[in-house]
Amino acid sequence: xxxxEFEGKQYEVDEEGYLIDWSVWTEGxxxxxxxxxxxxxxxxxxxxxxxxxxxxxxxxxxxMIKILTKEIAKTMGKEKGNTKYxxxxxxxxxxxxxxxxxxxxxxxxxx
Amino acid sequence: MAKLPKPEELSKIDYKPPKTGCGWRExxxxxxxxxxxxxxxxxxxxxxxxxxxxxxKPNEEDWKLPENWKDIILDGLKERLxxxxxxxxxxxxxxxxxxxxxxxxxxxxxxxxxxxxxLRAELIRxxxxxxxxxxxxxxxxxxxxxxxxxxxxxEWWYYxxxxxxxxxxxxxxPYGIDQAEITMIGRExxxxxxxxxxxxxxxxxxxxxxxxxxGLEPHAIVSNxxxxxxxxxxxxxxxxxxxxxxxxxEILFVTPSGDLFGDPGTYTxxxxxxxxxxxxxxxxxxxxASEGGNFGFFTSMEMAKRLNYKIYAEAxxxxxxxxxxxxxxxxxxxxxxxxxxxxxxxxxxxxxxxxVTGTRFENAKTTKMVHIAEFTADLIKNGKIKLDxxxxxxxxxxxxxxCNTSRGMGILEEPRYIIKHVCNxxxxxxxxxTREKTFCCGSGSGLNAGxxxxxxxxxxxxxxNAVKEVKEQHGVNMLANICAIDRAxxxxxxxxxxxxxxxxxxxxxxxxxxxxxxxxxxxxDLRLETLPGMEDSEEEE
Ligand code: SF4
Ligand code: SF4
Numbered sequence: 001x002x003x004x005e006f007e008g009k010q011y012e013v014d015e016e017g018y019l020i021d022w023s024v025w026t027e028g029x030x031x032x033x034x035x036x037x038x039x040x041x042x043x044x045x046x047x048x049x050x051x052x053x054x055x056x057x058x059x060x061x062x063x064m065i066k067i068l069t070k071e072i073a074k075t076m077g078k079e080k081g082n083t084k085y086x087x088x089x090x091x092x093x094x095x096x097x098x099x100x101x102x103x104x105x106x107x108x109x110x111x
Numbered sequence: 112m113a114k115l116p117k118p119e120e121l122s123k124i125d126y127k128p129p130k131t132g133c134g135w136r137e138x139x140x141x142x143x144x145x146x147x148x149x150x151x152x153x154x155x156x157x158x159x160x161x162x163x164x165x166x167x168k169p170n171e172e173d174w175k176l177p178e179n180w181k182d183i184i185l186d187g188l189k190e191r192l193x194x195x196x197x198x199x200x201x202x203x204x205x206x207x208x209x210x211x212x213x214x215x216x217x218x219x220x221x222x223x224x225x226x227x228x229x230l231r232a233e234l235i236r237x238x239x240x241x242x243x244x245x246x247x248x249x250x251x252x253x254x255x256x257x258x259x260x261x262x263x264x265x266e267w268w269y270y271x272x273x274x275x276x277x278x279x280x281x282x283x284x285p286y287g288i289d290q291a292e293i294t295m296i297g298r299e300x301x302x303x304x305x306x307x308x309x310x311x312x313x314x315x316x317x318x319x320x321x322x323x324x325x326g327l328e329p330h331a332i333v334s335n336x337x338x339x340x341x342x343x344x345x346x347x348x349x350x351x352x353x354x355x356x357x358x359x360x361e362i363l364f365v366t367p368s369g370d371l372f373g374d375p376g377t378y379t380x381x382x383x384x385x386x387x388x389x390x391x392x393x394x395x396x397x398x399x400a401s402e403g404g405n406f407g408f409f410t411s412m413e414m415a416k417r418l419n420y421k422i423y424a425e426a427x428x429x430x431x432x433x434x435x436x437x438x439x440x441x442x443x444x445x446x447x448x449x450x451x452x453x454x455x456x457x458x459x460x461x462x463x464x465x466x467v468t469g470t471r472f473e474n475a476k477t478t479k480m481v482h483i484a485e486f487t488a489d490l491i492k493n494g495k496i497k498l499d500x501x502x503x504x505x506x507x508x509x510x511x512x513x514c515n516t517s518r519g520m521g522i523l524e525e526p527r528y529i530i531k532h533v534c535n536x537x538x539x540x541x542x543x544x545t546r547e548k549t550f551c552c553g554s555g556s557g558l559n560a561g562x563x564x565x566x567x568x569x570x571x572x573x574x575x576n577a578v579k580e581v582k583e584q585h586g587v588n589m590l591a592n593i594c595a596i597d598r599a600x601x602x603x604x605x606x607x608x609x610x611x612x613x614x615x616x617x618x619x620x621x622x623x624x625x626x627x628x629x630x631x632x633x634x635x636d637l638r639l640e641t642l643p644g645m646e647d648s649e650e651e652e
Contacts, residue, residue, distance in 0.1 A: 001152070001166055015149045015309075015562065059331040062374045066338050107325055107372065108313040 018100050021062060022056065025103030033101050037092070041101075045089055046078060052102040062099050062107055113145035115564045118608055122572070124222045128261060135224065136237060136257045137151040142170040145565030147269060148558070151312035156305060158316040159414065163305025169268065171321040173262075180304045181259055185242055187300045188235075192243060194221040198296055201288045202239045205232060211280040216551050217273050220569030225270050228280035228290040234267055235297050237544055239596035268306050271297040273566060275558055276409075277514035277551035294556075299411040307410060310560035314406040322401040323368035327357075329398035335371050336396070339381045342639060348631035351388035353396055356429065358450035360395035361466060363426050366437025367404040367595035370616075376598045379438055379616025382625075383483065384478050386618065389627050390467050390490065394435065400425035403442035404595060416453040419445055423457050426479075427431035432481040433463035437617050440555065440594035443482060444519035451477045468493040482516070484593050487621060488525040491532045503534040505643045509581045510539065510618070511574065511601065512549035523547070526593050526617050533624035538585040544577035554600035559579070568607050569599065575608030590614045 003010040004017065006029050012020040017033070019025055030049055034041045041049075051071055057064045063071070065083060073081020086094035099106060113581070115121075129139045153164035165175045177183065193198045211228040213219065213560035217224040226229065233255075240247030247256030257263065314324035321328060327335070333355060344350045354360065366383065370376040387394055400422045407414035412496035426434055428435040436442065451457070460479035470489045472481045490496050508530055516522040523546045530537050544550050553570025581587040590601055590612050601614040622637050634645040 014152065059330055059334070061326055062329055064335055064338075064377065065374055066342070066377060067335070070338065070341075108310060108317065 004029075004032075014105075016100075016106070017104040018106050020105075022103045022105065025053075029103060030101040036052065037097070044076075044080075045101075047088070048072065048089065048098050049102045052098060052104060056102070058102050059084075062104050063094065064097065068094060076091075113565065114563070115145065115568065115607075118568075121565070121568060124220065128224050136252065139262040140269045142265075142269060143565075144170070146563060147272060147566070148308035148310050148560045148563050151305075151307040151309045155312035155316040156307065157294065158583065159319050161307065161312070161410070161414075161419075162303060166387060167305075169265075171547065174265070174306065176304050177611035178308075180264070183303050185263070185302050187303050187367050188239065189243070191296050191299070192239070195292075195296070197292060201232065201293055202236050202243075204286050204517055205229060205236070205288055206286070207284065210283045210285060211288075214280045214283045214288075215274075216279070216553055216573045217275075217566075217570045220553070220572035221273075221566075223273075226273060228284075230476055231270055231274055232290055232293050233286065234263070234270055235293060238263065264301075265579065267297055269466070269486070270303055271301065271560065272308060274554035275514070275551045275553065275570065276520045277555060279514065279548065279551065280622075282547055294418070295408075295412070297410065302410050302414075308557065308560070309405050311409045311557035314557075315410060315414060315418070318402050318406065322399050322421060323371075324402055324404060324406055325368045325372050327368055327371060327401065330400075332398045332401055334397075335377075336384070339377055341386060342637070343381055343385055345626055346633065346635050346637065346639070348386070349388070349627055349629060351384050353387070354394075355386060355396050355398055357395040358429050359384060360393050360429060361432050362392060362394040363400065363429060363431040364394050364396055364436045364437070365400050365403045365422055365434060367439040368402045369404070369595035369599055370437060371401070373599055374408040375602070375613075375615050375619065375638075376595055378619040378622070379598065379607050380618075381637050382616065382618030382620070382622030383437060385622045385625055385627065386487065386490075386496070389496065389625060392466050393509060395429065397425045397429070403436050403439045405442060405445045406557055408441055408445055412449070412453075415445060415449065419450055420454050422450075422480075423460075426457065427459050432461040433475075434460070435463075435483060435486060435590070436480050437483055438593040438595065438618060440515035440519075440569070440596055441512075442515075443522070444515040444547045446478055446480050447520040450480070464488055482520075482522060482593075484516075484522055484529060484617065487618070488528045488604070491529060498533055498621075498624045499626050500533050500535050500624050502623045502636070503620055504536070506534060506620075507536040507538065507587045508534050508589045508591050509537070509578060509587045510545070510617075511552065511578075511590055511592045511597060512545055513592055513597050514549060514551050514555060516593055517549050518547055522593070526591070529617055530620060532592055533620045536585075538581045538587055540577040540581050543588075544573065548573040550577060551605065552594075552597050552600050555596055559596055559600045560644060564603075568604065571600070571604040572608065575604055578605065578612055579609045582612055588612055591617050593617050 006012045069081045090097040150167045154163035192268040215369040238259045246254040271285040271294050274294040278291040281289040317326035370380040407418040457479045463481045465474050475481045554567045
């Protein structure tokens with residue numbers, strides 16, 4: 001299994017770089033992953049990562065996009081509650097890129 | 112991950128067989144990135160008790176197989192030859208007429224001769240001849256036989272995961288040889304030594320543990336549906352109120368979990384919620400039987416049976432009379448062809464009768480499971496729902512028959528009948544690319560992963576071409592379907608080959624057109640997008 005190095009320790013990731021164990025995640029890992037994609041994480045990015053983490057803790061799965069946009073609209077204002085805004089922050093797709101930074105596994109099945 | 116070539120490059124397809132200097136039987140398989148899926152991680156195999164759970168990579172030399180892998184495969188082959196007469200027949204009767212050769216979407220999209228159905232079957236047939244026929248044992252390659260080697264095994268894996276089990280080839284075969292069943296058995300054999308894909312094994316493990324491919328837990332299912340219900344309220348002013356795990360309901364509703372999670376499946380799901388509310392039937396969702404689809408079917412019959420079991424078990428526990436199923440593809444192949452003999456007879460259920468129209472669904476006499484397309488078409492036919500198709504006037508719709516519902520069970524008219532009643536602009540694609548001759552989405556049978564995108568775009572090329580034709584002729588901008596995998600994969604396919612065409616489930620269109628009692632004036636469609644001509648009325652509110 002591939003690994004990612006963080007602060008001198010190796011962490012297991014899958015073939016696409018998603019962390020295998022979401023509970024070992026720390027904020028610094030998100031910074032490292034983003035840097036590799038050439039993204040500097042801003043407060044806006046963090047809002048989403050934090051929401052994803054807290055949602056996952058409760059539901060054991062990443063939220064569907066509908067939930068993500070609605071919750072973002074609630075906390076950050078209506079003009080940000082849409083997929084366009086999410087794609088501006090995470091060009092490779094909020095479901096994929098943001099989940100990866102947040103240390104969550106990728107959803108599977110008919111999706 | 113492999114970079115996906117541009118459409119201009121990918122559409123240059125070379126149909127000349129490669130010059131390799133030796134026959135196809137000796138040409139070892141080349142693993143090309145983008146054309147295959149990751150091998151399954153051990154965790155998923157362990158969770159369902161599949162053999163040989165280990166870390167492995169398909170493109171690496173050593174697949175870490177058990178020492179006696181060859182015996183396992185040959186014993187497995189023997190067992191299946193005895194068990195499935197159809198399989199034995201398919202191994203024996205091909206006359207190599209070639210009628211199927213250019214009918215496979217993967218051959219059309221790749222030009223790789225090993226994607227000709229006849230040759231795909233020959234991959235396994237050659238081994239069958241070697242070990243199970245007198246001619247092959249004695250005359251070897253002169254009788255079209257070959258040894259089962261490591262290379263042959265790898266070739267099996269590569270090409271049985273380049274077949275979507277779509278059955279298109281069988282429509283053209285004078286003997287009805289069904290390559291889909293040959294592929295299924297090929298995959299089953301590979302499964303015996305742990306050669307699976309991650310994208311299939313993951314959903315299988317999830318479904319086994321949590322009841323659905325995505326691994327949605329009960330509170331996540333309810334919460335997801337509640338967000339959809341909020342949207343329905345915003346659009347119609349009506350709050351629908353479905354029940355969950357309710358004992359004594361008349362009907363159990365089961366749909367693929369993709370509808371509960373991914374767009375545009377969620378819009379289809381909103382359509383179900385609205386329709387079932389409007390007709391006021393006594394039905395319940397289940398958070399246990401929360402998956403109609405069955406990725407187990409892409410590993411082995413036994414696994415498919417294990418995963419399918421919960422549907423009847425839940426129907427029994429809740430004491431419902433019959434089961435209504437959502438828009439899914441392979442779910443219905445399993446229901447239609449296998450469920451009854453695997454986990455039936457479900458004689459604790461009743462022969463389904465629509466509580467609204469009184470129609471008896473005789474086709475579902477044994478399985479007790481009705482497809483929602485049949486159910487809704489019957490409602491429309493009997494004038495039981497009020498529809499305003501003009502709300503879909505901004506759409507020019509065509510319909511993609513999913514392989515499983517069309518070739519697998521003959522649902523051809525019902526979805527078209529529905530669409531024609533809920534939309535004013537419907538244009539069918541070429542008759543060579545629809546109904547029983549439909550072209551696969553290119554990503555079915557668990558090939559809808561991300562890492563095999565080139566394969567998916569190649570396999571979907573014929574489908575996309577047919578869509579392109581109706582787009583150019585009629586301005587089609589919406590590709591409707593009745594399958595969750597379609598809804599998941601066709602948007603990517605359209606963006607790649609035919610940008611400007613969106614994808615929807617048929618019940619999304621129903622939800623748009625459905626006139627609900629006491630609803631407010633509709634200004635938005637189910638995607639919360641403003642309906643054309645309603646821009647002003649929205650501001651008034
Ligand atoms: S059409 Fe049927 S008989 Fe002819 S080559 Fe194909 S599988 Fe064989
Ligand atoms: S079943 Fe479909 S994918 Fe498989 S060989 Fe036949 S046409 Fe090709």
